Amino acid sequence: MLVKHSVISNIGRLSSLSPSSSVLRRQQFLVRTLCGSRFNPLKLIRAMSSTSEADAESILRTITPSLDPKRHKGQAGKIAVIGGCREYTGAPYFAAISALKIGADLSHVFCTKDAAPVIKSYSPELIVHPVLEESYSISEFSEEDKRKVQDKVIGEVDKWMERFDCLVIGPGLGRDPFLLECVSKIMLLAKKSIVPFVVDGDGLFLVTNSVDLVKSYPLAVLTPNVNEYKRLVQKVLNCEVDEQKAEDQLRSLAKQIGGVTILRKGKSDLISNGETVKSVSIYGSPRRCGGQGDILSGSVAVFLSWAQQLKSGPESQKNSSPSENPAILGCIAASGLLRKAAALAFAKHKRSTLTSDIIECLGESLEDISPAS
Numbered sequence: 001m002l003v004k005h006s007v008i009s010n011i012g013r014l015s016s017l018s019p020s021s022s023v024l025r026r027q028q029f030l031v032r033t034l035c036g037s038r039f040n041p042l043k044l045i046r047a048m049s050s051t052s053e054a055d056a057e058s059i060l061r062t063i064t065p066s067l068d069p070k071r072h073k074g075q076a077g078k079i080a081v082i083g084g085c086r087e088y089t090g091a092p093y094f095a096a097i098s099a100l101k102i103g104a105d106l107s108h109v110f111c112t113k114d115a116a117p118v119i120k121s122y123s124p125e126l127i128v129h130p131v132l133e134e135s136y137s138i139s140e141f142s143e144e145d146k147r148k149v150q151d152k153v154i155g156e157v158d159k160w161m162e163r164f165d166c167l168v169i170g171p172g173l174g175r176d177p178f179l180l181e182c183v184s185k186i187m188l189l190a191k192k193s194i195v196p197f198v199v200d201g202d203g204l205f206l207v208t209n210s211v212d213l214v215k216s217y218p219l220a221v222l223t224p225n226v227n228e229y230k231r232l233v234q235k236v237l238n239c240e241v242d243e244q245k246a247e248d249q250l251r252s253l254a255k256q257i258g259g260v261t262i263l264r265k266g267k268s269d270l271i272s273n274g275e276t277v278k279s280v281s282i283y284g285s286p287r288r289c290g291g292q293g294d295i296l297s298g299s300v301a302v303f304l305s306w307a308q309q310l311k312s313g314p315e316s317q318k319n320s321s322p323s324e325n326p327a328i329l330g331c332i333a334a335s336g337l338l339r340k341a342a343a344l345a346f347a348k349h350k351r352s353t354l355t356s357d358i359i360e361c362l363g364e365s366l367e368d369i370s371p372a373s
């Protein structure tokens with residue numbers, strides 16, 4: 001019930017933003033999904049009651065849509081990654097290509113001008129927007145001109161915002177202050193349009209320093225690694241990470257940030273929205289090469305979109321969709337699939353397993369669990 005009330009109050013807050021018609025549709029969908037006539041307290045209480053190992057395979061089977069010939073391009077998901085700068089071009093590519101490899105129809109990347117040609121050259125499948133600016137490229141500008149540049153950046157992203165099913169904010173973003181200020185405005189835009197977002201990498205650096213950017217937004221998912229989690233706990237809970245109370249601490253953290261969903265990455269992935277805590281411990285791979293978290297953030301975006309779609313689609317009218325929060329379902333599905341793909345890639349490549357090898361195994365791993373036909 002607590003969940004229901006907090007969702008209603010969050011929606012109330014979101015409603016005060018004079019929404020457009022597509023925003024209204026999203027709001028109505030949220031209300032129907034989380035609090036509507038299909039609201040089943042028994043199912044919800046069961047789902048929320050304890051920390052337990054999630055049945056990731058069953059969730060993957062439930063939320064992965066069938067390949068229906070009647071569906072048109074875009075219906076399987078339109079994802080956008082906000083990330084990619086001079087230093088990092090791999091991370092946004094990994095997140096964006098993983099979304100496509102899992103089954104999303106369109107994957108965009110909004111990055112800096114330097115990063116764009118590099119990311120484009122990795123793959124013609126991605127739609128790359130060279131719109132973000134770092135301080136060095138505007139160092140000679142007056143304050144007024146800097147503001148104009150910022151408005152232009154926000155305008156470029158805003159043109160697309162309502163078309164996206166989910167954003168991934170942060171892989172390879174870097175920590176340039178001017179760029180991060182623009183990204184904080186992009187988060188506000190996403191909230192205004194009620195677009196879910198996954199925050200990872202340097203996006204978590206931004207959010208840790210400005211928690212209000214995500215606080216009480218029920219469609220925000222944070223995916224911290226060990227360092228990012230430590231910094232969040234220190235900032236929000238004002239204490240150190242306590243492994244003995246890992247689940248309680250994660251639940252408190254998510255609750256303190258107003259019920260956002262947090263996926264704490266590690267030996268076991270732990271997922272909480274401040275009410276329930278679920279774990280995914282399927283055996284993955286002993287290789288810890290960089291970039292696996294980026295696969296995860298792109299995957300969460302797709303599965304979250306599919307879980308939401310399932311709840312709003314005709315299947316939900318038959319009361320056959322699961323009652324849990326789509327963000328939690330998306331995290332469980334993504335974590336389970338990444339671990340399966342990592343295990344498969346490791347079986348093939350052993351010590352030389354790289355992130356690209358794991359990405360190549362995403363399709364086969366999903367096919368094993370949820371065959372296309």
Ligand SMILES: NC(=O)C1=CN([C@@H]2O[C@H](COP(=O)(O)OP(=O)(O)OC[C@H]3O[C@@H](n4cnc5c(N)ncnc54)[C@H](OP(=O)(O)O)[C@@H]3O)[C@@H](O)[C@H]2O)[C@@H](O)CC1
Pocket residue numbers: 087088089090091092170171172173174200201202225226227228290291293294
């Ligand atoms: N190919 C690319 O373009 C990629 C780009 N990426 C992008 O890089 C950006 C920064 O992200 P990040 O992950 O490097 O930052 P953060 O977590 O602060 O780690 C910094 C340092 O912390 C340590 N450390 C890490 N894990 C640890 C552990 N388990 N236990 C203990 N220590 C641990 C370790 O330090 P060391 O051990 O070397 O002292 C590590 O070097 C971000 O934008 C991200 O998206 C990546 O996605 C990778 C692929």
Ligand SMILES: Nc1ncnc2c1ncn2[C@@H]1O[C@H](COP(=O)(O)OP(=O)(O)OP(=O)(O)O)[C@@H](O)[C@H]1O
Pocket residue numbers: 201224225226265266267268269284285288289290291292293294295296335338339
């Ligand atoms: N010790 C571990 N044992 C098994 N799996 C792990 C371990 N640590 C992380 N993972 C898995 O690897 C995935 C990526 O987590 P990781 O902590 O490497 O993220 P990250 O540091 O953000 O990665 P990236 O290099 O992309 O930034 C997680 O989903 C988790 O399932």
Ligand SMILES: [Mg+2]
Pocket residue numbers: 200201225293294
């Ligand atoms: Mg990372």
